Structure formats: C-alpha cells, structure tokens
Amino acid sequence: MSKVVGGRENAHVTGTNDELTGEQKTVDVMYGRLDELRSGTRERLAEVRRTGPAGSPQNRSERDAFATLYEDRLSQLEAVEERLVFGRIDLDDDTRRYIGRIGLTDDEQTQLLTDWRAPAAQAFYRATAAHPDGVVRRRHVVTRGRTVTSVEDEVLDLDLLTDEDAQGRLDGLSGEGALLAGLRAGRTGRMGDIVATIQGEQDAIIRSELGGALVVQGGPGTGKTAVALHRAAYLLYAHRRTLERSGVLLVGPSRTFLRYIDQVLPSLGETGVVTTTIGELVPGVLASGTEDEAVAELKGRATMAPIIARAVRVRQRVPAESTTVRIDGVTIVIRPGDIAGAMHRARRQHRPHNQARVTFVRDMLGRLADQYGAQLGWDVQPDERQEIIGELRGNREVRIALNLAWMPLTPQKLLSDLYSRPWRLEQAAPDLTSEQRALLERDADAPWTPADVPLLDEAAELLGEDDQAARAQARVAAEQRATEVAYARQVLESTGSGALVSAELLADRFASGGPALTTAERAASDRSWTYGHVVVDEAQELSAMAWRVLLRRVPTRSLTIVGDVAQTSAAGGARSWRRMLDPVLRDSWRLNELTVNYRTPAAVADAAVRMAKAAGLPVSPLTSAREVDDALRITREPARGLLDAAADCAKQAVTDVSDELGAGRVAVIAVDASVLAVRAALLGAGLAPAVGQPTTAADLDAPLVLLTPREAKGLEFDAVVLVEPADVLAESAGDLYVAMTRPTRVLHVVHSADLPAGIEA
Numbered sequence: 001m002s003k004v005v006g007g008r009e010n011a012h013v014t015g016t017n018d019e020l021t022g023e024q025k026t027v028d029v030m031y032g033r034l035d036e037l038r039s040g041t042r043e044r045l046a047e048v049r050r051t052g053p054a055g056s057p058q059n060r061s062e063r064d065a066f067a068t069l070y071e072d073r074l075s076q077l078e079a080v081e082e083r084l085v086f087g088r089i090d091l092d093d094d095t096r097r098y099i100g101r102i103g104l105t106d107d108e109q110t111q112l113l114t115d116w117r118a119p120a121a122q123a124f125y126r127a128t129a130a131h132p133d134g135v136v137r138r139r140h141v142v143t144r145g146r147t148v149t150s151v152e153d154e155v156l157d158l159d160l161l162t163d164e165d166a167q168g169r170l171d172g173l174s175g176e177g178a179l180l181a182g183l184r185a186g187r188t189g190r191m192g193d194i195v196a197t198i199q200g201e202q203d204a205i206i207r208s209e210l211g212g213a214l215v216v217q218g219g220p221g222t223g224k225t226a227v228a229l230h231r232a233a234y235l236l237y238a239h240r241r242t243l244e245r246s247g248v249l250l251v252g253p254s255r256t257f258l259r260y261i262d263q264v265l266p267s268l269g270e271t272g273v274v275t276t277t278i279g280e281l282v283p284g285v286l287a288s289g290t291e292d293e294a295v296a297e298l299k300g301r302a303t304m305a306p307i308i309a310r311a312v313r314v315r316q317r318v319p320a321e322s323t324t325v326r327i328d329g330v331t332i333v334i335r336p337g338d339i340a341g342a343m344h345r346a347r348r349q350h351r352p353h354n355q356a357r358v359t360f361v362r363d364m365l366g367r368l369a370d371q372y373g374a375q376l377g378w379d380v381q382p383d384e385r386q387e388i389i390g391e392l393r394g395n396r397e398v399r400i401a402l403n404l405a406w407m408p409l410t411p412q413k414l415l416s417d418l419y420s421r422p423w424r425l426e427q428a429a430p431d432l433t434s435e436q437r438a439l440l441e442r443d444a445d446a447p448w449t450p451a452d453v454p455l456l457d458e459a460a461e462l463l464g465e466d467d468q469a470a471r472a473q474a475r476v477a478a479e480q481r482a483t484e485v486a487y488a489r490q491v492l493e494s495t496g497s498g499a500l501v502s503a504e505l506l507a508d509r510f511a512s513g514g515p516a517l518t519t520a521e522r523a524a525s526d527r528s529w530t531y532g533h534v535v536v537d538e539a540q541e542l543s544a545m546a547w548r549v550l551l552r553r554v555p556t557r558s559l560t561i562v563g564d565v566a567q568t569s570a571a572g573g574a575r576s577w578r579r580m581l582d583p584v585l586r587d588s589w590r591l592n593e594l595t596v597n598y599r600t601p602a603a604v605a606d607a608a609v610r611m612a613k614a615a616g617l618p619v620s621p622l623t624s625a626r627e628v629d630d631a632l633r634i635t636r637e638p639a640r641g642l643l644d645a646a647a648d649c650a651k652q653a654v655t656d657v658s659d660e661l662g663a664g665r666v667a668v669i670a671v672d673a674s675v676l677a678v679r680a681a682l683l684g685a686g687l688a689p690a691v692g693q694p695t696t697a698a699d700l701d702a703p704l705v706l707l708t709p710r711e712a713k714g715l716e717f718d719a720v721v722l723v724e725p726a727d728v729l730a731e732s733a734g735d736l737y738v739a740m741t742r743p744t745r746v747l748h749v750v751h752s753a754d755l756p757a758g759i760e761a
C-alpha cells in the first residue's frame with residue numbers, strides 16, 4: 001500500500017460515467033485529428049517520393065529535403081500517441097482548454113489541443129488555490145491507449161466546490177491522483193516523461209529563460225533528469241528559431257544513462273537533441289580505456305590546460321645551430337636567427353599551431369629563396385622565385401629542418417608523446433611532482449580514457465587544422481548561402497510549409513545535398529560546432545577540464561546544469577557548486593533547488609539522508625512524496641552466508657515485483673571488488689543477472705541487473721538489494737547515497753559488517 005504524503009486537499013478523482021463519456025468524445029476528436037494529420041503527411045511524403053530520381057541536382061536535393069521534413073513530422077506525430085491529451089483547465093471566463101503533448105487545430109484553425117509548452121498551458125502546471133491564475137478547475141485526464149479511464153479534478157476556486165467534490169475530499173481520494181499513479185507504475189528500464197504531472201517548482205525551472213547558466217540542485221529522485229529533459233523540449237519549442245539551427249546538446253554520465261532516457265524527448269515530439277557523454281565529445285576518438293581514479297582526477301585538474309599549452313609551445317623550437325643544405329650546387333644555410341624571426345612573425349598572428357605554421361613555413365621559404373637567388377648572380381623574377389620556393393618546399397632536408405623547428409601535430413600525437421615520453425612531460429609540466437608525472441605515464445598505443453578527451457579537445461583547440469583550403473571554401477559557401485536562403489524562402493511560401501521549418505534550416509538541408517544531415521547530425525560530427533544550449537546532467541561529476549570543453553561548445557553560456565553535490569563520486573567532482581562553477585562561469589549562474597523526492601519511499605529516503613548527513617555530505621533538503629509499507633528491509637548475516645543471503649533477497653525481490661506489477665526491474669548493487677562473487681551467488685540461486693553497463697536494449701530491460709553504485713547513477717529500479725553498504729561507504733559516501741536512493745518500492749540492505757551510521761533510525 002502506498003499513499004501520497006501531503007496530497008492536495010482539494011483534489012479528488014471523479015469518474016462518473018457522464019464525465020468519462022464526455023471526455024472520451026473530446027479525446028476521440030483529438031485522435032481523429034491526429035490520424036488525419038498523419039495520413040496527410042504520409043500522402044505528401046509518398047508524393048515527394050513518387051517524383052523519382054530525375055531532375056536537376058537542385059530539384060533532387062529540394063525533394064530530399066522535403067522528404068526528410070515529412071519523415072520528421074511523421075515520426076513526431078507517431079511518437080505522441082500515448083497520452084496525447086492529459087489535461088484540461090476551466091477558466092473563469094467560462095472557456096476551457098485541453099492540454100496535450102502537441103498543439104492541434106482543426107481545419108478552421110480553431111485550437112483543439114494546446115501544446116504543454118505553450119504559454120496558454122502554463123496555468124495547468126502553475127495554478128494553485130492561492131494563485132489560481134484565472135483557473136477555476138484543473139482536470140487530469142487519464143487515458144490507456146485511446147480510452148479515457150479516469151479523470152481527476154482539482155477545484156481551485158473553492159467557492160465552486162460542489163457537494164460531490166466535498167464528498168470526494170472527505171473520502172480522501174486525492175491519493176489516487178495521476179501523479180501517484182505515475183509514481184506507482186512498475187519501471188520498464190526506460191525513463192518515461194512526466195508531462196502530465198509536472199509540479200509547480202519543476203515547471204518554473206522548465207520554463208526559465210534561455211539565457212545564462214541555470215543550475216538545478218536537488219536530492220535524489222527530485223526529478224532533475226526529468227526536468228532537464230522537459231526543459232530541453234520546452235526551449236526547442238519556445239526558442240525554435242534560435243535553436244533549430246544551432247542545436248541543443250545533452251551531456252549525461254554514461255551511455256547506459258543516455259539509453260535509459262532516450263525515449264523521453266521523442267515522446268515529447270523532439271528528436272533534434274544531440275546526446276553524448278564527456279568521453280564522446282571529440283568526434284573520431286573512442287575512449288574505451290579505463291584508469292585509476294587518481295589518474296583521472298589529475299587529468300581533470302585545471303592545471304592541465306597550461307601544461308597542454310606549454311606542450312604545444314615547446315614544439316616550436318629554434319635550433320641551436322645552423323643547417324646547411326645543397327640544392328643544385330647552391331648552398332643554403334638555415335640559420336637559427338631566420339627561424340627565430342619567422343617564428344616571431346608567425347606567433348604574432350595568435351593563430352593555432354598548425355595554422356600559424358603555414359605562415360612560418362611561407363616566411364622561411366621566402367628567406368631561403370632570397371639566399372638562393374642572391375647566389376645566382378642575376379635579378380630573380382617573381383615567377384622564377386616561385387619556382388625556387390617550390391623546389392625548396394620539395395627538398396627533404398629543408399622539410400626536416402623546418403619540421404624540427406615547427407612540427408605539424410595532431411592532438412593525438414601531442415598527448416600520446418606527452419604520456420609516453422617522460423622527458424616531454426617534464427618539459428611541459430615542470431610543476432608536477434615526479435609522482436604525478438609517473439601517474440600520467442602510459443604506452444604510446446594505450447587506448448584513450450574518458451579523462452583524456454577534454455585534453456585532446458584542449459590540444460585540438462590550440463593546434464587547429466591547416467585551414468587554407470577550408471577558408472577559401474568558406475568564402476564561396478557564404479556567397480552561395482545567401483542565394484540558397486532566398487530560394488528556400490520562395491519554396492516555403494509556395495508550398496505553405498513555413499510552420500514546419502524556417503528558410504535557413506531548409507536551405508541547410510538543400511545545401512547538405514541530401515536528406516541525411518539534420519542539425520543534430522551535423523553538430524555531432526563537428527568538433528568545433530557551437531550549440532545554442534547545453535544541458536548537463538550529473539554535472540557534479542565534471543572536472544575543470546571537462547567544463548572547459550563544454551564552454552567552448554556553448555560560447556553564449558546558455559546552459560542548464562543539473563546535479564546533486566551530495567551524490568558526487570568522481571574524485572575531481574564537486575562538493576559545492578560555487579567552488580566548481582565560479583572559476584569557469586564567474587558569478588554568472590543562477591541556482592534553483594528541487595526539494596520533493598518522487599522516487600524513493602519516505603523510509604528509504606530518510607535512511608539515506610541520515611547516512612549522508614552522518615558521513616558529512618552536503619545534503620539538500622528532501623521531502624518524500626510517497627510512503628510505501630515495509631520499504632526498508634535490513635538483513636544481517638555472518639560473513640560466510642552474506643552472498644547467499646543477498647541472492648535469496650534478490651530472488652524474493654524479483655518474485656515480489658513480478659507478482660505485484662506483472663513486470664518490473666530489480667537491481668543488486670555491490671562494490672566492484674564483490675561483483676564477481678555476487679554474480680556467482682546469483683547464478684547459484686538460479687538467477688541470471690545482466691551485469692554491469694548494459695550495452696543492449698535487452699540488458700536495460702532485464703528483470704534483474706547487477707551493478708556497481710556508479711553504474712547505477714541516475715537509474716531507478718522497483719527494488720534494490722544493496723550488498724554490504726560499509727564497503728560502498730569505504731569507497732565513497734556519495735556512492736552509498738546514490739545506491740540507497742535507486743528503488744521506487746523496496747530497499748533491501750544485506751550486510752555482515754556494521755551498518756554505516758544513520759541507516760538505522
């Protein structure tokens with residue numbers, strides 16, 4: 001049995017047949033309209049495809065662009081099937097408004113359904129009896145498939161409470177509301193959206209202005225991830241013109257986590273968000289390696305930035321002695337003085353290493369050509385000088401001498417040299433201790449780790465690419481673009497598709513030469529892409545170097561940063577937002593807090609908070625929305641029986657969850673060092689757990705999974721069996737706080753060592 005703590009006193013569930021029939025009629029109209037739009041879009045798509053591959057390249061790319069447009073629209077219309085309509089507000093001017101996943105109008109452009117993100121829907125989430133905002137009644141319409149199963153009303157104008165309403169209130173039926181139903185539902189392994197039940201404090205964050213950095217701090221289960229995702233969808237809707245071409249980036253802690261949330265945005269009608277982890281931020285780099293915490297922490301420190309800068313700079317080197325080269329009987333001397341002069345001029349441009357090198361080489365070749373010419377004994381003409389330069393450029397010894405002075409470098413080469421050649425690291429990082437330098441040492445061909453990725457990005461920024469060709473191309477492209485946007489505008493006017501896409505975006509699609517490249521796809525494959533907005537989840541884990549990469553991706557500093565400084569595991573992560581963010585964002589960030597825990601039953605959340613406080617973590621205030629009977633269970637076993645006891649608990653939990661919910665998910669959480677032994681015990685008990693970072697859809701949906709606390713971060717389960725919390729605490733109190741707050745129903749703690757302080761009341 002569970003109930004909402006402090007349920008809204010003026011809410012009650014109604015479900016008289018008349019009301020349900022009335023709502024069913026309305027809902028039928030909405031779905032009818034949705035079906036019409038789907039078939040209309042399908043027809044237009046088929047028509048575009050029917051035109052076949054003929055026509056000029058311009059016609060073809062135009063057709064492909066429209067095909068993509070209709071495909072996107074169709075997948076959006078398909079994705080909003082579940083709970084298309086979920087709310088209604090009755091206003092004090094006797095009008096009513098239905099709220100749903102997307103906006104719908106009929107043929108006469110009369111509004112049937114208001115998009116949850118529209119200003120006209122805001123009152124649905126914000127109105128309270130104290131501030132009704134013109135709303136006299138708020139109704140949650142609960143549907144299964146296309147059938148209305150119940151409605152729940154909140155009467156905000158208390159004068160309007162009917163006897164029936166009052167009776168409902170007396171019966172205390174508020175606990176059966178849409179929110180509770182959502183919270184009680186079994187977990188599927190995929191996060192669901194909360195669009196029908198967003199709470200006031202969450203809505204204020206979701207709709208907060210686009211500009212600046214917004215930090216959302218909140219304890220476990222307060223909906224930070226949910227809010228971050230709904231905010232991304234909201235911003236794409238409210239600032240479409242700004243964001244549709246620059247894109248939105250969402251950064252999460254792991255691939256597993258990104259898979260866990262990957263259905264939320266499509267269900268909100270948005271598919272254009274790029275999702276990534278820090279380790280995937282540099283296209284073409286696969287960070288498959290792992291390393292000790294101490295190494296990752298060191299790599300994440302802000303002091304690595306000047307080390308990388310110095311590592312680049314020392315690759316521009318004036319030799320101590322001259323080099324003499326003979327070409328066709330002419331002697332050329334490459335003098336340190338000339339190199340120093342050319343270097344000085346090239347550096348004055350303040351361009352990245354590889355680009356400034358182009359200037360350096362050109363300057364040096366000019367100086368050497370002059371030497372060459374002076375020895376010929378006649379006036380060298382410009383075209384002859386060009387030939388000499390060409391010859392010098394092709395000469396192997398000249399090339400070697402110039403490369404030794406200024407080597408073209410890739411980020412990978414720079415970093416790998418730094419790690420695998422101790423003298424290079426010593427040269428670039430004289431301030432690191434020898435122990436610290438030893439931590440960074442590795443083989444030249446060792447795989448990259450996630451902590452290397454910000455360093456590679458830093459290096460890429462300082463090295464740049466040889467972009468002469470790119471610049472010439474960019475000039476031509478800019479001229480072409482103006483023509484294309486004008487053309488796209490004409491096309492939109494003549495086809496009446498202006499509401500679906502802007503002229504700029506359509507021009508991008510024409511120009512990209514085909515249907516494949518959406519903004520998200522182009523952004524994801526381009527390291528230097530700058531986004532219109534970046535959302536970071538579990539942001540407390542980010543290192544100083546990771547922040548530098550992210551801020552390069554969003555020069556406008558338009559960010560949503562969500563996390564909990566009490567759940568930090570990374571050694572280089574934050575215990576205080578101020579300490580983490582002031583150095584990177586100065587004081588230009590604003591803080592919002594979420595305080596209501598929607599996930600974990602009160603008894604479990606209270607135990608976790610007591611433990612976290614006893615361990616000295618910076619815990620946010622946390623009020624739990626739900627109580628569940630018998631939610632916290634503790635079993636003590638002698639050490640030799642511990643694993644079998646854990647396996648028994650897991651078996652029981654799987655049975656209970658499946659009996660109660662039909663399906664559901666259970667996690668066993670144990671420290672890394674125990675995972676193998678726990679797995680053996682589970683197998684011995686006839687259970688087959690999915691282990692560790694699930695990589696396939698089946699794993700994410702598995703009924704039983706065995707995880708370390710870090711792998712469990714951000715995820716949730718119906719029941720959790722936590723093995724030996726003292727071991728988890730010994731690694732990190734933040735990890736234990738995470739592990740304890742994953743279940744929506746039951747936490748079963750199995751231990752033989754003493755329990756960490758606070759777990760028991």
Ligand SMILES: Nc1ncnc2c1ncn2[C@@H]1O[C@H](COP(=O)(O)OP(=O)(O)OP(=O)(O)O)[C@@H](O)[C@H]1O
Pocket residue numbers: 179182183192193194197198199202218219220221222223224225226227564567598599713714715716741
């Ligand atoms: N307004 C709401 N209506 C229904 N469910 C909600 C609401 N807010 C949050 N939830 C649910 O509460 C659970 C926790 O949400 P979420 O994972 O976003 O929390 P979190 O703050 O990111 O947690 P953690 O820090 O522990 O990872 C999810 O199942 C989410 O769907």
